[in-house]
Amino acid sequence: MQSKIKQHLTRIGYDCIVSDIGGFPRLVVNVTIAESEIQLMLAAEPPFHSLPEFVLIDADSFGRLAHVTVYQYSGALFGAVCVNDPDSLSINFEQPQLVVEESLKRHVALLEMCLTNPDWNNKELLREFYSDWLRKCRQDDSKPLLANIEKPILQRLVVYAPLSDKEYGIESHYMVHPADNSFSGISDIHLSMMKGNREAAGIALVIPIHKLTPAPSRFDSLEQWYIDTITALPTTIRNELQQKFGQWRDTTYWIVFTANTVNDDRTWFALKLVCKSKKALPLTGEKLKDWTLAALPIRLFNQESTVQRGGGRLSLSDKKVAVIGVGSVGCEIAHKLSAAGVKSLTLVDPDIYEINNLYRHVLEQGWVGAPKSFALSVAIQRQFPWSNATWYPYDLMKFARNQNMESYDLLVIAIGNPTQERLFKQYLLDNNTYVAVINSWLEGFGIGGHAVLDVSESKGCLLCSYVCPESGARGLVSNMNFIEPNQVTMKSIAGCGEQFISYGAASSAQTGVMTANLAIRYLEGKQTESCKTSWKGDDDDAVNEGIKLTHRFYNFKHSLEYLPLTDEDCDVCS
Amino acid sequence: MSIQNRFSKFHDKIKLGREDDAYREARAKDNSILDEIKAEFRSAGYPIIETFIQGSLSTYTGIKHPVDDFDIDRAVVIDADNAPDNPVELKKLVLKVLEKRGFKNARVKKPCVTADYINLSLHIDIVVYRKGGEQYELAVGKLNSNEQNREWSPSEPKKLIEHINNSSLFIGSADLKIKQFKRLVRYFKRWRDEKFGQAIGKKVFSIGLTLMLKEQFRPAIDNNGKVDDLQSLRDTVGAIMASNYFHWAGDNKYKVNVYLPVQPYINVFENSSIDTGTQLYNKFKLLLTKLDQALEEDSLKKQCEILQGLFGNDFEVPEKEQSNNAGKVAYSNAGVVGTSQGA
Known part of the structure; x- marks a missing residue:
């Protein structure tokens, strides 16, 4: 089948070779985009029940590309290129050559946009900020932090711990204290607070970011990204942070960041900072040394977002x-x-x-x-x-x-x-x-x-x-x-x-x-x-x-x- | 108010059913005469085993006639095993009862015994059948008919009633459609009574009109389920004219033929004259033209004027173009109707 696909791609003008990668013969297509020689490796075998992926070889040599996730395989860096929502396509699995051809076209078109249009590439990186952030999260943090936050303003809220005997439901999540009082009196969210059986796990600080940069990649330092982000905050926000929350000492902080991405869409994402002894929120690289950082998945729910999302x-x-x-x-x-x-x-x-x-x-x-x-x-x-x-x-x-x-x-x-x-x-x-x-x-x-x-x-x-x-x-x-x-x-x-x-x-x-x-x-x-x-x-x-x-x-x-x-x-x- | 609403009011004015007040006295007479006929037959050794109403009252197509009497078509049935060979013997018994009860013009006609009640607008036709198994046979013969002209003639009176009342071939709202058909029969009868002289009118037999209508009936109900009698009338008359009831007799004259769909399968208009057929044909043609005019007319008042010209003054014309309906709530005649609604 691989040779048939190679023949088909060659016949329609692509430069294809079969190369040994990771001990397997792989079909590699050479294309030129914006004077860059690019190699795309077919990463799937027929039958194709979803769009077969091509991965970008030497992915780190093209800078940060939107919709490309870099990972290490067999000692080299590859980029997984996301060209579609897997469920939104109906695949002609009876004609695998045509499926590969279509997939290749989509990969080339996407990479061409990324490489030739830096503004678009940057906007897309911001648009997919939360997806990239999730890749920085530990796999065992599968339950998101539930946060009922109405406004994207600097504020301090309480984080409640999940109940140990709850496997499902609202009470099985860490939850940022509901900020609004418009809940139904018998909703789980309200009741879980009213019952008083949830312990406070720490403090959450909501920090609005005025100028968002792309999420750290898999290989970027989360600590560096944090310091860069805090440093880039407007002076007023930094001062407020220092004055309002700088005196507080604790072993754990949840930082909920929020920023506009593209077209006034707003994203929310969270970091958990843990230290062995009680300390003030670290705002410099020096003070951050004692802290361990972890990216967290977050689900914001307020009336506006939850109702509209539904x-x-x-x-x-x-x-x-x-x-x-x-x-x-x-x-x-x-x-x-x-x-x-x-x-x-x-x-x-x-x-x-x-x-x-x-x-x-x-x-x-x-x-x-x-x-x-x-x-x-x-x-x-x-x-x-x-x-x-x-x-x-x-x-x-x-x-x-x-x-x-x-x-x-x-x-x-x-x-x-x-x-x-x-x-x-x-x-x-x-x-x-x-x-x-x-x-x-x-x-x-x-x-x-x-x-x-x-x-x-x-x-x-x-x-x-x-x-x-x-x-x-x-x-x-x-x-x-x-x-x-x-x-x-x-x-x-x-x-x-x-x-x-x-x-x-x-x-x-x-x-x-x-x-x-x-x-x-x-x-x-x-x-x-x-x-x-x-x-x-x-x-x-x-x-x-x-x-x-x-x-x-x-x-x-x-x-x-x-x-x-x-x-x-x-x-x-x- | 719609033209259908006007048709509905017209229909309410002309319809006649056995339970109507206007019919009450006639019904009482019919009942008492029937009791006497039963007694007379019993004492003569021919007990009546069944009796039923025939004609328009059995098919719910009766109308009030502005001048003429109420009609009663009463059938009496005796057991075939018990019947005399000479059917006229039984008709004489009926005649005897009618004469004794003070009817005038009582006489034995070939298919029935007929008479008019003296002090009441009541005309009565009594037919006699014998029944063996499921087969009915009609007593045919006049008082003086010889053996060749009197007989027990195979007949299917109940099948004829069933044929006219049958709604099983209608798909969807079968009740609405059969009721629309019956309203059309009444409209046709009133049109006949208005448009034909009394002599010819009596020869345009109701059963002939009814059978033509039944065979060519075109229901008209819009997709919202609303009935449209005007459209149905027009389409049905058009279908009658397009079928082969009228046979060319030369010189713009026609013979009309309508066959019974049941035994004895005879032509209802067998003995009708060319003049009757021609008049019927020409008046149908005019009726079609007028119905088309009414359909094309936008003004309700003008529509009603055209229809009044066809059906007489019982079809009312509103004084204004849009009659003010405020405060005139028309309620359903039914006390209770079973519905399929749930939630």
């Missing part, structure tokens, strides 16, 4: 949303809205979590017997540290009569009860209450789910989706449904009072996610008009059960699209 929106943090009905659909909606960054979530449901609910609900077994709304509010706060979800064990109408509906930015109703939903709509109309409402429901047998956004004073309302398709009168079932009315769609295993609609967790989750997306669009101001949306599943199960489906089902081709809601026969909207 795909959430900070703009949603001040929105007030109520989810009424936290069954299989509502729990998904509540979960996804919290994940999107909605902090003020009110969960409303009078039901108790039962063992029958386990296979289509997000709550754990431990909540069986608890009010669903309470249990979910706890579960959400436990997962999302900045959530302050609250709960009411009310049904829809009781909630409406006990709370000011207009104080909410959005109400999401997922009770699957058309009577109560229409009753609530009438209540809003009768009381001239203006609030945006989403009604969400699914139908059995995996046939589909629906959501209606009713924005006050825009065209279309919930009752538009209830206009009788024949007469134009107010109907009793939604005209969006995929299953014809008046059929037996409930199943019963245990008799009266135990009937249920047959659908799986995938259907309720799909409906919940669809509804949450609509809610987020509305809260972000992207969807300002009333609309409706549906997803359509397949009809296998329904047909097997002899269930008759609607014309809309067979002709519906707009799954997950936002469609106009208004109906010209709706007595409210006309």
Whole structure:
């Protein structure tokens, strides 16, 4: 295979040889970039299930190159060149010559950028600062230092030690004391501090760096990098360091550095300094001699970074949303809205979590017997540290009569009860209450789910989706449904009072996610008009059960699209 | 308010079902007459084993006629093993009951016994069948028919009802579609009553119109599930005109043929005149033109005016272009509807 690859590369113009390196015949490609002769060695053998790596021979002779990690092999220095995210490519493993050709092109192109454009090379070195820093970390420091730091300013914080009996979870990490007080009172982060069973392990100093230089390479001295960095700090910062923290003596310091890299992106990285006796923070090379330095991985978490890293929106943090009905659909909606960054979530449901609910609900077994709304509010706060979800064990109408509906930015109703939903709509109309409402429901047998956004004073309302398709009168079932009315769609295993609609967790989750997306669009101001949306599943199960489906089902081709809601026969909207 | 809403109001005005108030007295008469026929047959040694309603009431396509009587099409069935060879014997028994009950114009026609009630707008047709196994046979013959003109004729009255009521071939919203078909039958009947003189109108048999409609019905429901009777009417009339019900008879005249889809598979319009076929053809053509005009019209008021011209004053025309609907909430007729909604 090696000779076939060599033949192929030679045929398309590359200068290739096979050379003995480390006792193995290796394919080496000679290329010229910016008048530099460069040798790239193919470091992988077919079959190729990822992009085969070429390594740069004599890597240290080209200066510091971005995306190149230098290492020692068989007495020589090689550079591993990173040209892609390994999961982002689909490899033609049936044509290895073509894979090698493509990989080689990418390696040459990257090295050409590094060698011919020093500014770009430097920016890339800064961009990948944290990746390089991780290479300086000891392999056994696999758990990052968790740091809840809001602002990149010079400050002193306490570092708490992990609990020795905790293998997983927040309490198994060193943690820099949370600097904000906006956590949920029952989040692990808050509780782990409040319980008082964590010992203080030392002091963390946050030091902002104004001018970042590339991270030390594998062969650079961490001590030298530290001294260079401290020396390069602005005088004001150095003085402040000296005055505020210079009097403190300790055996261990955690230094959390932070700096802008490229395009205002901010990086955070940490060093641990350990000394046998208590001493002040070393700020000169002379004083550093007594200290041992170790680079540390760090995970910064504050509301801004954690929410955004999870795909959430900070703009949603001040929105007030109520989810009424936290069954299989509502729990998904509540979960996804919290994940999107909605902090003020009110969960409303009078039901108790039962063992029958386990296979289509997000709550754990431990909540069986608890009010669903309470249990979910706890579960959400436990997962999302900045959530302050609250709960009411009310049904829809009781909630409406006990709370000011207009104080909410959005109400999401997922009770699957058309009577109560229409009753609530009438209540809003009768009381001239203006609030945006989403009604969400699914139908059995995996046939589909629906959501209606009713924005006050825009065209279309919930009752538009209830206009009788024949007469134009107010109907009793939604005209969006995929299953014809008046059929037996409930199943019963245990008799009266135990009937249920047959659908799986995938259907309720799909409906919940669809509804949450609509809610987020509305809260972000992207969807300002009333609309409706549906997803359509397949009809296998329904047909097997002899269930008759609607014309809309067979002709519906707009799954997950936002469609106009208004109906010209709706007595409210006309 | 949509044109469909106008059609819905029109339909509410013209429809007639056996449970309607307007029909209550007729239904009471029918019940009591039936009791007497049963008694008469029993005492004559021909106990009635089954009875059912035929005609538009059995297919839910009845309409109120502005002038004419209510119709009752009642079938009585006796056991074939017990039936006399001469079917007219049984029709005489029916005639006897009707005469005794004060009906006028009671007479035995070839397929039935027919009469009008004196003090009530009620016209009654009673047909007699005998039944052996699953096979029904119709008592055919007039009072004075000789042996060649009277017979027990194989017939499938229930299959005909099933054929008209059958919605199994509709894919999706089958109930909405069969109901739309039945509304169209009612619209057609009202159109016939409005557009034909009484003499010809009576010859444009309801069953003929119903069968044509059933065979050529084009449902119209938009992708949101909203029904559109105007579009369905237009498409169905277009399909009828494009099929082969009308046979050229020269000189711009036509013979109309519509065959029963069940025994005895006869042409419903077998004995109809060329004049009937020609009038029907020409009026269908005009109907199609008017429906196209209504579809092209943007103004709801003008649409309604065109449709009022076709269906009469029961199809209301709004006074203003957009009638103010505020405060006029139309609620569902159903008390409870089963839904598939959950969460």
